[in-house]
Each structure stands twice: as C-alpha cells, then as structure tokens.
Amino acid sequence: MQSAREAEAIIRMIPDVEAVRVDLDDGTPREVHILAAAGRHPMQIVRDVESALAAKIGKRIDRRAISIAQLRGAREQAFRLALRAVQTRLSCDTAEFQVELALDGAEFVGRASGPASRANKLKLAVEATLDAVVRSLGNRVQLYAEGVVLTTIGDMDAVVTTVVLREGGREQVLTGGAFVWRDEAESAARAALAAVNRRYELLRRSLLGAV
Template identity: 25%
Template sequence: MERLRTKEAAEAALRELPSVLGASVREDIRGHPREVHVLIRAGPDVRRLARDVRDLLEERLGIPIDQRVISIAQLSESYEAAPVKEMVFEPPAVPDAPAAAPAPARPAKPAAEEEQTAEPRLIYSGLESVTRAARCTIRVQLEYDGREFQGEAAEMDAGQGRVRAAAAAALRAATAACLDSIRLELEQASVVKAHDRDYVLVSALAISPLLGRRPVPLVGAQPLETGDLELTAALAALKAGNRVLGLGLRAPRPQPARRRDVRA
C-alpha cells in the first residue's frame, strides 16, 4: 500500500484558521493523522473549533478524521502574565444571572482553617533521565503531605519520545500521589510553536468513580522557556491534571495501622 504523507498538508491547513497559533500532527503507519495538537488564541469556543478542525482536515486530506485525536490548548487573554490555561471540552456555559446585591463582609477565617480549605497541591521535586540502547527512561518525583511519589515511563529516544516519556512519568507520579483514587493516562504530547515561542502540549484522560463513568479529557500546555524539554513536558502534564488532582488528593487516605501490644 502506498504511504500517503499528510503531516505537512494537515499542519499547513490548520495554520490557515484565524484562531490557530500553532499546530503539530503525528502520523500513523499509513501516513494518516493519529495525533493533532492545536494551540489557539483566547476567545473561540473549543468544542466548535474541534469540529471545524475535523471538517477542515477531512476536506483537505480526503480521509476520515476521528475527532478524539484532536487536542486543543488555548492561550489565556494575557498570555504574557499567564501563558496558557488548561482547556477541556465542557458544555456551553450558562448565561450569567443578574447581579445580586453585595453580600455582607464575613470575618476572616483562622489560619488553621484556611490551610484546611486550601486546594491541595503537588510539589515537583525532581526528574531523572537515563538513556540506554536507544531508549530513554524518565522518572518524575512529586511531594504531597510529607511523602514522595514517583512515576516512570520509557520511550524510544527519537522524535517526540522524550516529551511523551516525561509527560507519562509525571501523570503516573500524580496518580500515585492520589493513591489511585484517580488514574491519569497520557493520550498525546507534542511541541508546537506560537508567537515565536515553543510550547509543549499534553492531552490526558482522567479515570475515576469520583468523576463518573466516562473518562474526562484534559489538556495542558507549558512554554518551553528554559530549554529543558523533559521538565517542560512534565509541567505541561501536571497542568493538564490540575482540574481533577484536587479531588483525588482530597479523597480519604488510609491511616497507618496502630501498633497493638499483645501480652501473654
């Protein structure tokens, strides 16, 4: 079977869309798109744009496109201050209700209570990379509640392999920190260029009874500012998980068994 290359044609077509700042496409063995990463400016509706992307690619390439292979990350309105915000495919927002009268001021909460109600956060503590026999193995360490959690992933040391390995390792470390109450699975990871800057885009799935029966799609992006591709990919993956990690970290955690003295 003749291999039809569509990567260059697909990326060129996507960049024609006014809201698209950058695009990256990965091909399957037949040369058809199997991953489509798009970075867009603030404003457009993500769900509608995903359909537009699918329709455009099907028209230009003449082949069917599964919309599930399309991941979209959207720049915040002030990308200089907050370069990228996480975007997921959500239902349209309900129209704003009429403004209500301001509520009376509440007394400040004690510091201890503020700490209890604050959103739990993971702390990035390190990354280790080993390359052997053309394969790279990456380990990511995270901290939470005084404990350290590690995730590991391996990929071929070629193309976007290091990006995918670092993103997968970060998601596995985050899953471990949630004690498997939420499982985060990597779907796609890629580097795209926008505004003369490189970004790492990561799309993932969150799977948990806490989130319902269906996997929740997540997308995160991180600007490649330090030149450290693996670190940037890990941070992009954690950004993707931000929407659900708080729920997983707040889930009941098993208490250590109490020691019992047995006397004869």
C-alpha cells in the same frame, strides 16, 4: 498583539499562574494583573511574564505594570502537587524517565520508558509524571497521556498535553501546557501537572477522603 485574550493565553502557560487579566493600549500590554499559586517568588513570575510578552511583541513592558497576587492559604498549598525533579537516562535507543513530585511533605516517584525519539521522550516525561500522580492517589485512578505536542505560541516553544482521566466509570479529558524555559522534558512534566492540578483537590477528596 491582536487582543488581550491572546496575551492572557500566553501568560497562563507560565508555571503557577492561576488567572490573569491584561489591559491593552494600542496593542501593547498596559497593565497585567495575575493571581498565582505561592510556589515561586513573585519576581520570578514577573520575569517570566516579561520574557513571554517580549518574545511575542518584540519589546519588554515595564515590570511595574505587572501586579501579582498570590494564594497563600495552607489549604491551597496542601492540594497542589509540585515538581521536584525530572531525571532522564538514555541507553542505546531507549529513554527512561523518573519524575519526582511533592505534596505536603510527601514525595511520589513516577517512571516511564520507551523509544528515545524526540517526540516520544516528551510523552514519556508526561507518562512518568502521571504515574507519580496516580501513586499519590493510592493507585485508585487511571491517567493516560493521549497526546503531547511541541508547538509555538508567539515566538516561544511550548509543550501542550491532553490527558485522559478515568475514575469511577467516568472519563474526562484534561489539557495543560507549559512554555519551554530550560528543558523540553521538564516542560512536558509541567504541562502534565497543569492539566491535573486543577482537578487534583477534588480527586483527592473523593478517592482518599482528604480535607
């Protein structure tokens, strides 16, 4: 592994990781310090970190070298959208996606459909996710999937997406990524959430007056 920054970039792709610092010893991670959201059990995050780094450097690091600090405040949880389900329906050459998000006990469903090519299915998963996000904000903002790519980071597949946010006459480009752990479409949805969630609290406060 060439640098700690490279290792940190890989770990940031793991769901619920907010911040990370990696200390290297002769190119091998010696200590990994992670600040994570409270969405998953710390051991799940540790296992994901082990797998991600093992794929990159070819060997597993001692899990005792990985420390997790979680954000547990109600405020942090209240303004973080969580992915509940990604459903796909294929009909001839058309794919239909339905994505379910949850926020503080409420559920929001987004949908998108289009040609069923592999690349387009990833974009549809992102679009369905963004549709659900827009619904959670009372349809008062516009979110567009500008680009979605399946790439390789280290030896692991990852989905990276670019999202355009339009609100109040302003436009902003957001980016997010997620490793492919089980399903490419689910990872595309997680990449979209990674792009949006960092701005979500500010959006909700400005659009809906939520505190």
